Amino acid sequence: MVVLDHVTKVFRTGKTPVRAVDDVSLRIGRGQIYAIIGYSGAGKSTLVRLINGLESTTSGTLTVEDTTISGAKEPELRKARTNIGMIFQQFNLMNSKTVAGNVDFPLKVAGWPAARRRKRVQELLEFVGLGSRAKSYPEQLSGGQKQRVGIARSLANEPSLLLADESTSALDPETTEEVLGLLKKVNEELGITVVVITHEMDVVASIADRVAVMENGKVVEEGNVYDVFSNPQTAPARRFVSTTVKPTPSGDRASELIERHKGYLVSVEVTDHTDLGDVLSKLGDRKVRFNIVEGGLETLQGRTYGKLTLELLGEISAVDAAVEQLKLVTNVQEVRA
Ligand SMILES: Nc1ncnc2c1ncn2[C@@H]1O[C@H](COP(=O)(O)OP(=O)(O)OP(=O)(O)O)[C@@H](O)[C@H]1O
Numbered sequence: 162m163v164v165l166d167h168v169t170k171v172f173r174t175g176k177t178p179v180r181a182v183d184d185v186s187l188r189i190g191r192g193q194i195y196a197i198i199g200y201s202g203a204g205k206s207t208l209v210r211l212i213n214g215l216e217s218t219t220s221g222t223l224t225v226e227d228t229t230i231s232g233a234k235e236p237e238l239r240k241a242r243t244n245i246g247m248i249f250q251q252f253n254l255m256n257s258k259t260v261a262g263n264v265d266f267p268l269k270v271a272g273w274p275a276a277r278r279r280k281r282v283q284e285l286l287e288f289v290g291l292g293s294r295a296k297s298y299p300e301q302l303s304g305g306q307k308q309r310v311g312i313a314r315s316l317a318n319e320p321s322l323l324l325a326d327e328s329t330s331a332l333d334p335e336t337t338e339e340v341l342g343l344l345k346k347v348n349e350e351l352g353i354t355v356v357v358i359t360h361e362m363d364v365v366a367s368i369a370d371r372v373a374v375m376e377n378g379k380v381v382e383e384g385n386v387y388d389v390f391s392n393p394q395t396a397p398a399r400r401f402v403s404t405t406v407k408p409t410p411s412g413d414r415a416s417e418l419i420e421r422h423k424g425y426l427v428s429v430e431v432t433d434h435t436d437l438g439d440v441l442s443k444l445g446d447r448k449v450r451f452n453i454v455e456g457g458l459e460t461l462q463g464r465t466y467g468k469l470t471l472e473l474l475g476e477i478s479a480v481d482a483a484v485e486q487l488k489l490v491t492n493v494q495e496v497r498a
Contacts (some may be wrong), residue, residue, distance in 0.1 A: 162354050163189035163212060163322065168221035168231070170207055170378075181207040183378035184221070189356060189371075191321075194348050196357045196365040196386070198401060199375030205358045208375070209324050212356070213245050214238035225322060243271065246315030246353075250327040252307040254299040260286065260310050261295040267317040285313040289343060305336035312343055316351070323347060326358045334363075341368050362401040366390070366461050374398045391432060391466040406467050407457040409494050416498040418454060424472035425480050426496035427487070431458060433465045435491045440483075449475035449483045470496060 170182040181204045189195045199205050210216040211223060211230070218231040228241045254263050261282050268278045286292050289309040299307055308328060315323055325344060329337040345368050348355045357369060365372050365386060372389050374382040374397055381395045393399045399408070409428035410418055418426055431437060444451055451471050458467030473480045487493045 162191040162193075162226060163187070163356070164222075164224045165211075166222045168211060168223050169219045170204075170211055170216060171219045180378045182211060185378075185380050186221075187373055187380060187383065189354060191354055192348070192352055193370045194345070194355045194357065194368050196359060196369035196372045197375060198359055198362065198365050198372055199397065200360055203375040204378040205360075205375055206326060207378075209247075209326050209356070209358055212322075213242055213247060213324060243318045244320050244322065246318070246320040246323040248308065248311040248315050248323070248325045248328045250330045252299070252304075252311045252331075254307055254310055254314075256299050258298075259295065260291060260297050260299070260302070263299070263310055264313045264317060267314060271318055281317065285316055288316070288346075289313045303336070304332050305339050308332065308336075308340050309343060312340075312347065316347065316353075320353065322354045322356065324356050324358070327360070328357070329364060330359070330361070337364070338367070344368060362390075362404045365401075366405060366459060370462070374401070385462075387461045387464050387466070390461055391464075405457075406459045407455060407470075409468060410455070410470055410496050412498075415496050418470065418496060419498055422452070422454060422472045424450075424452070424474040425484075426454065426470060426472055427484060428456075428468050428470045428494045428496055429487055430492040431456075431465060431467045431469060432491070437469075437487075437490060440486050440490055443486070444473075444483055447475070447479050447483055447486075449473055449479050451483075 165185050165187045168182060168185045172179045172181055197205050197208060207216060211218055214230045222229060223231040225241060230241060264282045264285050265278055268281060286295055289312050291306060291309050329340050332340060344355055347353050357364060359365060369386050372386050373380045376397045382389050382398045389398060390402050393402050441451060451473050454470040454472050456467060456469035458465055473483055484493060
């Protein structure tokens, strides 16, 4: 569907060239919800602008469906863009036009006849839950409603790909959930491939199938959301996970915990395959007591992931044996200052 093969974008506007996208190879399958996550400056927006042909690649090839975007001329790009919908952080609605007028605009540009346009606009507004707001103006709508209009407009020309660039970053958590729910509906009911650009782990956790983690223009990790975030391999992926799941305590936090607890502190990983309850319930037989010191669990793609810090109390040999038992069912790390 969307294939990037060694794609690089270098900006040479300043004194030193900036490799905004650096040798990125990705394959975004048809019908997926694919997230690209990274901190500010990682190159996410540039990547999106390369996909819709608003920026030209410096090297590498990029195709969307069967159209080669890299190296294409403007008329070809214009045609390709009708197959790509786009929504933005700031909605980018025209304030002088009504809700219906905004959704109608791309249809008008594409030359749809008036009667078909009217029907299509109403259909789109119903789809996003704004059937009764056709005559309102954007300033009369909440942020979430504005983004719904943005989504309706992006779907007007029946694209097969929707690019959502920080589409929920200006919204509160509740509205974010509503908009993400709508993107899921777009994906499931219309079969549209959705690429979500974000710096928020929660957004990835709640809707994406696959994720690419970007840093300094490069994709540093890529894969199924659960696999990447339950076992992150790189520092940026670990940092994103730690925004929703408490990591193994380290540094000052570990020192504080060690000072407050006289037992042996371990951090255990919990997944939906971890039979932790069984081991914990048998600790008593081994004359080991335990306390849950801290931790947190998150649901990724409907599956559990998280870490718990446990304090184990008892004879050293009994505690050692308990740790060995825990190691049989999950990853265990000693909490060290
Ligand atoms: N038109 C441009 N000219 C020169 N440098 C640019 C241009 N656009 C982006 N850059 C640089 O490319 C790098 C990646 O920027 P980009 O906007 O793609 O990152 P991002 O991950 O989307 O971050 P943000 O969320 O802050 O937009 C940055 O160093 C940025 O300054």
